Amino acid sequence: MNEGKWLNKKVSRREMLKMTGVGVVGVAIGATGLGGAMKVMGYDVLEVVSDNPLSKNKVNFYGKYQSGIATPAQKHVYFASLNVLFDTPEKLKQLFQKWTPMIVRLMNGEQIDEMSSNSYVPPVDTGEAEGLNANNLTITVGVGPSLFKKLNIEHIKPKELEDLPHFPKDQLQEAYTGGDICIQACADDPQVAFHAVRNLVRQASGQVVIHWAQAGFNSFPEGGGTPRNLFAFKDGTVNPKTDEEFKEVVWCDSGWMKNGTYLIVRKIQMHLETWDRTSLKDQETTFGRYRDSGAPIGKMDEFDDFDIEEKDENGNYIIPEISHVHLARKSGAKILRRSFSYASGIVDKTGAHDAGLLFISFQKSPKQFITIQNSLGRMDKLNEYITHRGSAIFACFPGVKEGGYLGETLFKAL
Ligand SMILES: C=CC1=C(C)c2cc3[nH]c(cc4nc(cc5[nH]c(cc1n2)c(C)c5CCC(=O)O)C(CCC(=O)O)=C4C)c(C)c3C=C
Numbered sequence: 001m002n003e004g005k006w007l008n009k010k011v012s013r014r015e016m017l018k019m020t021g022v023g024v025v026g027v028a029i030g031a032t033g034l035g036g037a038m039k040v041m042g043y044d045v046l047e048v049v050s051d052n053p054l055s056k057n058k059v060n061f062y063g064k065y066q067s068g069i070a071t072p073a074q075k076h077v078y079f080a081s082l083n084v085l086f087d088t089p090e091k092l093k094q095l096f097q098k099w100t101p102m103i104v105r106l107m108n109g110e111q112i113d114e115m116s117s118n119s120y121v122p123p124v125d126t127g128e129a130e131g132l133n134a135n136n137l138t139i140t141v142g143v144g145p146s147l148f149k150k151l152n153i154e155h156i157k158p159k160e161l162e163d164l165p166h167f168p169k170d171q172l173q174e175a176y177t178g179g180d181i182c183i184q185a186c187a188d189d190p191q192v193a194f195h196a197v198r199n200l201v202r203q204a205s206g207q208v209v210i211h212w213a214q215a216g217f218n219s220f221p222e223g224g225g226t227p228r229n230l231f232a233f234k235d236g237t238v239n240p241k242t243d244e245e246f247k248e249v250v251w252c253d254s255g256w257m258k259n260g261t262y263l264i265v266r267k268i269q270m271h272l273e274t275w276d277r278t279s280l281k282d283q284e285t286t287f288g289r290y291r292d293s294g295a296p297i298g299k300m301d302e303f304d305d306f307d308i309e310e311k312d313e314n315g316n317y318i319i320p321e322i323s324h325v326h327l328a329r330k331s332g333a334k335i336l337r338r339s340f341s342y343a344s345g346i347v348d349k350t351g352a353h354d355a356g357l358l359f360i361s362f363q364k365s366p367k368q369f370i371t372i373q374n375s376l377g378r379m380d381k382l383n384e385y386i387t388h389r390g391s392a393i394f395a396c397f398p399g400v401k402e403g404g405y406l407g408e409t410l411f412k413a414l
């Protein structure tokens, strides 16, 4: 692969077209065609699109870390798990090189690519985000353990990137489990998030298929604050907040995953009907927090710190021993939770709501999640009200420098 000076050179669409124009010697458009890398005089040249600082409600694509992790949570997610139909790392690289400028455009609130003037072919962009601004769209891309096997590149698979172990009470369905590549599209408009995934997948037609996908939402209180989950509890209170905490909990320290992170997604059904028959006291005992304020039991404010070892005058734990928060804290592990609620109609057989939490966490090692989930184990009182239906793990790359492309560090490790 000729990735010399050209690869780092900023090449705009106009320049690219010039280079591929008549009269340029030795030019051949690469297999990916426009919107990715192309060969110019034997070199791979990338098309570079810049973040547009003038775009309204825009999150930057370029940076040390991928967006959609430490950037503020949006109201909507469209999460897609894809399987690849090819079997070489070169094809994966071409795909990520093709997606990179497209993602920048989408995050600028623009169409995925320049429109064709030929009205006898389908429009380049599917068009449903026309007239909408960027809506803080973020796109986070990761790769699952199965991909490394399919592409025969297991020697660069991080050891920790393994399918999660089976946990007690898991009732996972293959239809919501695993996947080779994930695209997490978050935005403050549901159609903007969906449009992004739809168009990226469409541009990869014949190369990837959607294995499973899930839309989700978060509703933020007026004036800001922690959103409530479908059990009406504030969800996301205890999370890393400072750069130091993100370094400690979220960002990987070495190898091609440096400044990347592991994404774990669990589709967790919440049995709303059972919950709605539960007394407020039992609901609060379940979480170890008050429903109204979100404060830990025995405290006043949502963000008050608490000590799980603290007992009352009768020797009982103030934060009940089987409460979700007690067991999660007892594990000693920390993660970043960036979850969304979902509501997808009803469960056919029972007529119950098919609703719950698209639990998404980021951590520098999957062990952090596993430690917490093992601590929740069979004891967590929340288990009476939830069922884990889907699960997947993905290694999310570090961020991209302008002139680079998604997943570049992985390909350099080959
Ligand atoms: C393995 C990790 C976790 C899973 C799975 C999980 C599922 C889950 N959680 C809620 C609701 C709440 N969780 C809260 C706190 C909390 N949860 C986890 C981990 C998992 N949760 C952690 C690490 C924590 C923080 C613990 C601490 O140190 O305080 C809370 C309390 C408020 C908050 O801090 O966000 C709620 C509410 C649901 C509904 C759910 C599955 C559907």
Ligand SMILES: [Fe+2]
Residues within 6 Å of the ligand: 324, 328
């Ligand atoms: Fe939780």
